Amino acid sequence: MPTTEPRPDAPFFIVLNAGSGSSETELRRSTIETVLAAAGRSCQLELVGDPAQLQNIARSMAGRAVASGGILVAAGGDGTINTVAHEAVLAGCTFGVLPQGTFNYFGRTHGIPEDLTEAVYSLLRAHVRAVQVGMINDKVFLVNASVGMYPKLLEEREHDKRHYGRSRLVAIFSAIKIMLRPARHLRVTLEQDGKQRRLRTTTLFVGNNRLQLEQVGMGGLTGAVEEGQLVAIAPRPMGKLGLFGLLVRAALGRLGEADVEAFAFKRLTVSTPAVYGRKRLKVATDGEIEKMAMPLHFRVLEGRLHLMVQGPSRSQARSAADSALDDPA
Template sequence: MVMQDPRPDAPFHIVLNAGSGRTDTGLRCATIREVIERAGRRCELEVVKDGSRLPEIAAAVAERAAREGGVLVAAGGDGTLNAVAHEAVCRGCVFGVLPQGTFNYFGRTHGIPEDLREAVHALLRARVRHVQVGLVNGRSFLVNASVGLYPRLLEEREHDKHQFGRSRVVALLSALKTVLGRHRNLRIAIDLDGHTQRLRTPTLFVGNNRLQMEQVGMQPLDHAVEEGRLAAIAPRPVGRLRMLALVLRGALGRLGQAEDVRAFAFRGMTVRAPLMSGRRRVKVAVDGEVCQLALPLRFEALEGRLALLVADALEQPPGAA
């Protein structure tokens, strides 16, 4: 079903993650309410203080938004956006975004401002654009999903952020520490286009975000999403120095030139553990959140499934010069 733009008086049902962003939660809530109410619109604002309750709260708010014909909005980082977007897809709601995370890949890809006040103004003048969602074993992802070293990297990064604060520098240094440490390589079999391939890799990374692919230099996979596909990256097992070289290539936007990387695009892929491995579940990172999923893993691209509100970049908010 192709979703139309919401009606002009549609209420906004906003889920705000108090753990995201660097600004005081009360100030963020006041800013959101001020801009929306000044425009003569109504909003319901639900603040999530306990991250473990985010899926439960997002589902409840989405139910109310669907019942009232409202817009379901996520305010937070990419993990928060993913959790709320999942409910928007399930309930058939139009979805809005107020990016408040460290990297904000999803919001930046769709031209949504990182400044909160500007993002709310953009939300008020936005139109529906249908965008792709990735799926792994029924769990949606907007940016990426991965197994192997990457989930471990995210767990270490979260630990370091609690100690040293949330910043892109802390995230980069934490990633280097994890990548250069000891880790096991995955041994997996993938079913792709009717053929089975066996891979040995430190991590299997599946991307659903053009900007992220562009930044690490994975051409031509940066256009896979526009073609209704997902992008897979699987580094070959290498020593620490060559792994460091891969990380540096990615930071410089030249990963696609590396010989030690397998990369391909797909619409559907199944990942299995080798026979006799005994593994039944595996850690999977889904838009920055680590969870345990049962094997085999089924990855799929759901083209145009999410009805996202996106403002015309040429328009300006009221009062702008």
Template sequence: MKLPDNLGTAPFFIVLNAGSGNEEAAARRSTIEEVMNRSGRAFTLRVVEDPARLDAITDELTRQAVASGGILVAAGGDGTINTVAGKAVDAGCPFGVLPQGTFNYFGRAHGIPEDLELAVQALLASRLQPVQVGLVNDRIFLVNASIGLYPQIIEEREADTKQFGRSRVVALLSMLKTALGRTQYLRIGLDEGGKTRTMRTAVLFVGNNSFQMERLGIEPLSSALEDGKLAAIAPRSVGRLGMMGLMLRGAIGKLGGARNLVAFSFETLTVKQRTLYGTRKKIKVATDGEIRQLDTPLRFSVLKDQLLLMKPDSVMTEEQAAA
């Protein structure tokens, strides 16, 4: 994979997800344009107002970035970042991030500021660094992928944020509400390096983000991600209150000490869902907050150094930016 020679002057091609509304998107666009114009750097900015147009607009900017030796940039939450990153991986072009989501795990793991003006300034001063991505079947994920309860939590969270607004508090309360509801358990077969096991669990969570693992309190899995592996977490059958207890432990960063938890790292993993009628052909999978139906069995693997990320050397503070 050939890296561009003119990285310091390469144009940016920015995909901005309008998110919750046009007024907020207009403010974000104005901030990006102001900082970019002040820097004198060439850029193209497209605002995605209709989510159904995200793929098409990203494809268009990806072609422009490849043709001009430019850098493809995602401005949005983890779902938007996932979509744009997938195009960058396929095209082999450099990729930048302006995090604008609720949790911003990918940006925080790589030291990218959550403040938009600081993030744009950091992007202008970033260096290229290949980073690892996860793969489930043919879908990449930067933060996590999961089946079972977690996709349900995401669906409920999206409904609640539309009603109560997007915040981390709303997301946490929505998660606890879902945990107290009816839990459907999965019976899955796990094949890791020729070793097969069967387990009953409400959720299988596969992580590719060291920052998220640290926040959950699972330090060994955080270290494993730095060694080119993925992290798998699955609670045993613990009941409704037990599941809520595990979620609360995760919320306060103490999940690593839980007894009723299976946690391990891997490079490749095959997952089959078993039912009374054999194995299910499709299953609902959440990848970086986006939910899709994927064919089974699910095959998880690592793509090492396949994403060429524009990563800042250090995080700029607001005081430094104003100086």
């Protein structure tokens, strides 16, 4: 793992998710290349049009970044950032982010601008900070991982986004639809520090992001994330009305007042009863859904992602320069 700052002329290897329409994608590509060219920095950009190719492209770009002492950069939403970050951790290369998603929890947590031009400008002046990531089996997650109802909610949200566009309002609409459907409770066994206990819940949510925990009203556990732990949240069994109330509390930032079980941990094993016959379970990691082999092993990896964090924004840099001219002493 790199422990020093990349050299001043380190090339950027950028993985850009095509995402929306071609005109918007070309504008993003042009913006990135124009800002970096004006700064005299080398840039190799790969556009990902097929989501199925994202991991292979990210792995290839990570290898090229390692070979040339460069910086691997993800440009997209939290799902894209997750996939590229996974390859950065495996390859041991420095990692940068240009957030382009709906919520951008990871980028916002680390002070990275959501405006693309400002994000590229800040990347040029960023420095390396070692940050923690979560792992579920052999998969990295930066913001959260979950099983149960939450992956279903994400699938519904993606379906609605294709029809109605990407917005927070669409996300809330999708959540309400899921809450109104018959809820199946998940029976799991948790093993932590050699002790086992059984839990019945609609969803098991594991967070690794201070901002998201604060936003839903679980601010009392953000200190655990800052101290190198992950946070598990599991609503107790409830009906449709209770689930709807849970959604409202989360939207209002008051989830901590709801009937949920929450605790911090460094390692956690999750299994389901043998009578379920489940060998694989649907899991969501940073918004991306896949089936994983049981049992699920959660753990935290401290300082394993070497992230380029925000330097001064363009307006801040100009303000600092003006102040220096006004006060040369």
